[in-house]
Every structure is written in C-alpha cells, then in structure tokens.
Amino acid sequence: xxxxxxxxxxxxxxxxxxxxxxxxxxxxxxxxxxxxxxxxxxxxxxxxxxxxxxxxxxxxxxxxxxxxxxxxxxxxxxxxxxxxxxxx
Numbered sequence: 355x356x357x358x359x360x361x362x363x364x365x366x367x368x369x370x371x372x373x374x375x376x377x378x379x380x381x382x383x384x385x386x387x388x389x390x391x392x393x394x395x396x397x398x399x400x401x402x403x404x405x406x407x408x409x410x411x412x413x414x415x416x417x418x419x420x421x422x423x424x425x426x427x428x429x430x431x432x433x434x435x436x437x438x439x440x441x442x
Contacts, residue, residue, distance in 0.1 A: 368419075375415035378408035 382405060395401040416423050 371415050371418050375412050378411040378415075381405075381408045382412075 392404040393400055393402075413423060
C-alpha cells in the first residue's frame with residue numbers, strides 16, 4: 355500500500371515538472387508575439403528576467419529527469435592563470 359502511494363506521488367511530481375517545462379517552453383516560443391509578457395523586454399536591467407527564469411525552469415526539468423545539460427557549457431582547458439588557480 356505504501357509503495358503504491360509513493361509511486362503515485364512520484365508520477366504526480368513528474369507530471370508537475372514536465373508541465374512546468376512545457377509551459378516555460380511555450381513562453382519562450384512567444385506565441386503572443388510580445389503582446390503578453392510578465393516583464394516587458396524594454397525595461398532596463400530586468401526586461402529579460404522572465405525569459406531567464408523560463409530557461410532555468412527548462413534546464414532544471416531536464417536535470418530532474420536525468421539529463422544534465424549544464425555539462426555542455428563546461429570548458430576542459432583553461433588558459434594560463436585561470437588553470438593554475440583552479441588546480442590549487
């Protein structure tokens with residue numbers, strides 16, 4: 355009985371995470387052509403925070419399901435002083 359409840363909770367969490375990722379993806383595709391935005395892009399300094407948040411939701415949803423795409427942005431070899439600082 356307890357295992358069934360745990361499975362149901364896991365499925366519910368999976369659906370919530372997947373749903374949020376889909377909504378964030380739709381928001382990033384901008385189907386309203388800029389007529390509806392949480393923060394207008396013309397606001398200096400904060401105009402792109404809503405798109406950054408949507409991207410963060412998608413990246414974390416991938417990580418939740420086991421696809422760590424943050425490794426795509428790591429650099430192997432760092433030049434000069436940066437490499438020495440990282441080795442310490």
